[in-house]
Amino acid sequence: MKLLDSRYGGLLLLAAGLLLLPWLAGNAYLLDVANRIAINAIIAVGLNLLIGYAGQISLGHAGFLGLGAYASAILCGSYDWPAWLALLSAAAGVALLAFLVARPILRLKGHYLAMATLGLGMIVSLVLSNESALTGGPDGMAVPGLVLFGWEPQGERAWYWIFATLLLLAIWLAQNLIDSPLGRALRAVHGSEVAARVAGVDTTACKVQVFVISAVFAAIAGSLSAHYTGFVTPGQASFLHSVELVTMVVIGGMASTYGAVLGAALMTLLPQLLSGLEDYEMLVFGLILMVSMIVLPQGLLPGLRGWLQTRRAA
Amino acid sequence: MMTALLELEHLSKSFGGVHAVQDVSYRIEAGAVHAVIGPNGAGKTTLFNLISGVYTPSRGHIRLRGEEVGGLPPNRLAERGLNRTFQNLQICMNLTALENVMVGAHLQLDRRFLPVLLRLPAIGRSDRRARERAAELMSFVGCGAYLAAEAAAMPYGALKRLEIARALAAEPQILFLDEPAAGLNATETAELEAVIRRIAERGITVVLVEHDMKLVMNLAEHILVLDYGRKLAEGSPAEVRANPDVIAAYLGAA
Numbered sequence: 001m002k003l004l005d006s007r008y009g010g011l012l013l014l015a016a017g018l019l020l021l022p023w024l025a026g027n028a029y030l031l032d033v034a035n036r037i038a039i040n041a042i043i044a045v046g047l048n049l050l051i052g053y054a055g056q057i058s059l060g061h062a063g064f065l066g067l068g069a070y071a072s073a074i075l076c077g078s079y080d081w082p083a084w085l086a087l088l089s090a091a092a093g094v095a096l097l098a099f100l101v102a103r104p105i106l107r108l109k110g111h112y113l114a115m116a117t118l119g120l121g122m123i124v125s126l127v128l129s130n131e132s133a134l135t136g137g138p139d140g141m142a143v144p145g146l147v148l149f150g151w152e153p154q155g156e157r158a159w160y161w162i163f164a165t166l167l168l169l170a171i172w173l174a175q176n177l178i179d180s181p182l183g184r185a186l187r188a189v190h191g192s193e194v195a196a197r198v199a200g201v202d203t204t205a206c207k208v209q210v211f212v213i214s215a216v217f218a219a220i221a222g223s224l225s226a227h228y229t230g231f232v233t234p235g236q237a238s239f240l241h242s243v244e245l246v247t248m249v250v251i252g253g254m255a256s257t258y259g260a261v262l263g264a265a266l267m268t269l270l271p272q273l274l275s276g277l278e279d280y281e282m283l284v285f286g287l288i289l290m291v292s293m294i295v296l297p298q299g300l301l302p303g304l305r306g307w308l309q310t311r312r313a314a
Numbered sequence: 315m316m317t318a319l320l321e322l323e324h325l326s327k328s329f330g331g332v333h334a335v336q337d338v339s340y341r342i343e344a345g346a347v348h349a350v351i352g353p354n355g356a357g358k359t360t361l362f363n364l365i366s367g368v369y370t371p372s373r374g375h376i377r378l379r380g381e382e383v384g385g386l387p388p389n390r391l392a393e394r395g396l397n398r399t400f401q402n403l404q405i406c407m408n409l410t411a412l413e414n415v416m417v418g419a420h421l422q423l424d425r426r427f428l429p430v431l432l433r434l435p436a437i438g439r440s441d442r443r444a445r446e447r448a449a450e451l452m453s454f455v456g457c458g459a460y461l462a463a464e465a466a467a468m469p470y471g472a473l474k475r476l477e478i479a480r481a482l483a484a485e486p487q488i489l490f491l492d493e494p495a496a497g498l499n500a501t502e503t504a505e506l507e508a509v510i511r512r513i514a515e516r517g518i519t520v521v522l523v524e525h526d527m528k529l530v531m532n533l534a535e536h537i538l539v540l541d542y543g544r545k546l547a548e549g550s551p552a553e554v555r556a557n558p559d560v561i562a563a564y565l566g567a568a
């Protein structure tokens with residue numbers, strides 16, 4: 001636990017774990033699960049900056065993910081763009097969109113912000129299902145493989161290294177932001193918005209920056225996951241998916257980067273483990289969420305940490 | 315007439331039918347300790363909220379060194395050297411004591427987005443300096459014992475001083491203190507008085523709202539008296555004390 005608190009301790013620990021994993025669980029199915037966990041974890045780490053640190057809710061982040069995924073699908077599939085250019089353009093486009101909508105949206109508070117981001121996500125999701133000529137409509141569309149300067153990752157293992165590296169990079173960037181004056185200002189906004197503003201913090205600008213960063217994380221994860229799975233559907237941009245992403249952050253532990261990773265892992269694994277239960281899957285899923293929120297309201301990782309500390313003290 | 319450091323002109327703020335501040339005009343010259351007094355609900359905090367940009371004036375002007383600043387957001391005023399503390403504590407309980415003070419130094423820090431994201435060395439350097447300076451300021455206001463404390467673990471009296479340290483970290487030219495002595499015992503109040511004196515000696519113009527008349531009379535060179543949102547009187551402590559309207563307002567309120 002102490003290691004997790006130091007600056008690079010957690011990152012090194014995770015890197016070691018990620019290095020060992022393919023040897024411990026090397027079959028394609030498990031690696032595929034690991035890859036999907038990593039994709040979700042990248043998004044959750046970004047979203048945690050917004051929810052956990054900036055104290056802002058977004059119910060539309062699947063929209064950014066969807067935009068990233070479809071940008072790669074359309075630009076590479078229909079226009080033969082190189083994958084890296086499509087990915088970077090998607091990221092830049094989403095950054096711009098997030099920036100433009102952020103100012104008016106982030107001026108809103110609480111429920112209004114939730115509604116505004118929800119609306120944004122819905123618009124994206126609607127456009128993706130309705131513009132059939134471009135997007136393939138509700139059926140979705142196929143995405144060509146990722147070709148990076150002549151190299152194409154083949155199979156789950158090659159992709160695993162890409163996602164593992166990106167997850168570490170995402171965590172590093174997030175931690176840099178958190179440990180900075182900007183991160184402190186964000187946490188201050190959470191603690192007392194008026195105090196932060198009087199101290200000179202341009203709270204709107206801070207929130208905008210974090211909103212943009214978290215949207216870009218989602219867009220990049222979306223782009224890559226589109227190449228990885230080879231298919232995109234409008235469901236990826238749906239409200240339900242947005243809620244799932246928020247749940248990862250909340251269940252893992254708000255304002256805890258590794259909590260977000262843990263939350264992403266759980267939310268990806270649980271449906272796999274519960275799939276045998278067929279009709280009752282959603283029910284059990286909901287129950288687990290409810291119970292964990294009642295027992296560990298701060299989220300899993302902070303909650304467990306607190307529990308360990310009190311046990312050690314006792 | 316020379317331009318005052320801060321000038322209020324016919325300043326008014328209404329909340330629906332409540333005229334919290336009505337037609338207040340007042341000049342604050344640089345380098346003095348000013349006090350704003352008045353019975354509960356007189357509009358003192360509202361006046362501070364107007365000046366610090368927390369509220370937008372309904373009518374009237376606020377000029378800082380001659381520049382109209384009425385309606386500017388608090389962070390823009392902080393950039394112009396104006397800072398404040400709060401009557402009802404506004405401490406970030408999710409931060410450590412030291413971090414709270416460092417938030418006050420926000421504007422002094424290197425906080426460019428890309429260097430921050432990539433953790434370039436310049437960011438760390440500027441942050442370390444701010445940390446040292448924050449520790450100095452905590453000792454300066456008498457919070458030296460709480461350098462390693464979480465804000466949430468500190469007693470009320472220390473938190474009131476922590477707010478002063480945070481405001482000082484912004485290196486303000488004019489500092490507004492809203493009831494800094496409220497809830498403090500006699501010893502703490504005496505310490506506070508010494509702290510405010512030292513702040514004034516640093517050349518910072520201090521404006522305080524206070525119900526503790528002894529503190530006000532000891533410190534203030536100029537006093538503004540509010541009653542029902544209006545200016546009742548202003549002047550030196552002796553003038554204000556002798557003013558029959560002031561006496562009536564205070565006796566009436568008591």
Ligand SMILES: Nc1ncnc2c1ncn2[C@@H]1O[C@H](COP(=O)(O)OP(=O)(O)OP(=O)(O)O)[C@@H](O)[C@H]1O
Pocket residue numbers: 329332333334352353354355356357358359360361401
């Ligand atoms: N945000 C607000 N909305 C509505 N009314 C308000 C608001 N802020 C202040 N008021 C009203 O304005 C009047 C002045 O309040 P204010 O807090 O400025 O008084 P004060 O002089 O600071 O009093 P105290 O000595 O008790 O702190 C009161 O009647 C108060 O109820």
Ligand SMILES: [Mg+2]
Pocket residue numbers: 358359360401
């Ligand atoms: Mg007040």
